[in-house]
Amino acid sequence: MTATQQKTKCITLKGSAELVKQYLTYGINSILYQRGIYPPETFEPLERFGIFFLMSVDDKIKTFLETVLGQVQEWLEQKKVHKITLVITNVNTKEVLEKWDFKVDYEDETANGTGNKEEHAIMSDVGNKDIATIQKEIREVIRQITGTVSFLPLLDCPCSFDILTYTVPDCGIPKEWDETQPVFIANSQEVQLRSFSTSLHKMDTIVSYKNT
Structure with missing residues (x-):
């Protein structure tokens, strides 16, 4: 394989963050x-x-998602976010x-760490x-999300949603955002869906729901 052919198969850190953002956008919708x-x-x-x-x-929804996930994309490039949570709440x-x-x-942080810092920085991008x-x-994964309606309980009340981001302490939270506590569901069931990997970011998707 030539160097040119090899290059076309590579994905950059920026491109990987963009793909993860696209997944979150389509998945949340x-x-x-x-x-x-x-x-x-x-x-x-x-x-x-x-x-x-x-x-x-x-x-309003499009603007909200673009604002939040645009910031998430930036943090993904900086390796400062480790979880995004979509929360569905009973309005009443x-x-x-x-x-x-x-x-x-x-994934580069969990790989075999050999070589000097400069080499690692280049390879991790x-x-x-x-x-x-x-x-x-x-x-x-999106097909699995679509298929969850077969086992998730019916949401028979008015519901709203919010998005929480879990980041490293020094990531610089936008001033319009509020800090909040993690959310929990009493008597919950949990189902893990497929994972996907860009070779730079690995994404696990887990749905938790109230066991009625």
Whole structure:
């Protein structure tokens, strides 16, 4: 394989963070649609990665997600975020009914640490996985998210959602954001979905829900 051919198969840290952001955007929209948080007529189909996603057309939701996930993308490049949680809450009682944890591992930090710091910094900014393979893995996780309606309990009350980010202490939280405590669900069940890896970021998706 020539050097040029090899380069086309590499993914950069920036490109990896962008793919993870895309996964979170499409995954969260799919959850909001599948779980009936908003009326189905407020979503429209969008084709990405070879499958159709249902995306919210509500400007407030689109702006909120773009703002939050844009910041998450920046932190992913800086390796400062380790979990993003989508929380679904009963509007009337404020009870947390469901949460989706998107856990991030930085794979170069768990790899065999050989070589000097300069070599490690260079290598940790370039992955070894081609984008088509990563997109295929993301597609499989999204299909699993879609399939969760077969076992998740019906949300038969008005619900709202929020997104929590778990970061390192010195990441510089935007002034518009509030610090909050982790959320828990009493008597919860937990299901882990497929993982996907960019070779720089590894993403685990776990849904927890109230066991009724």
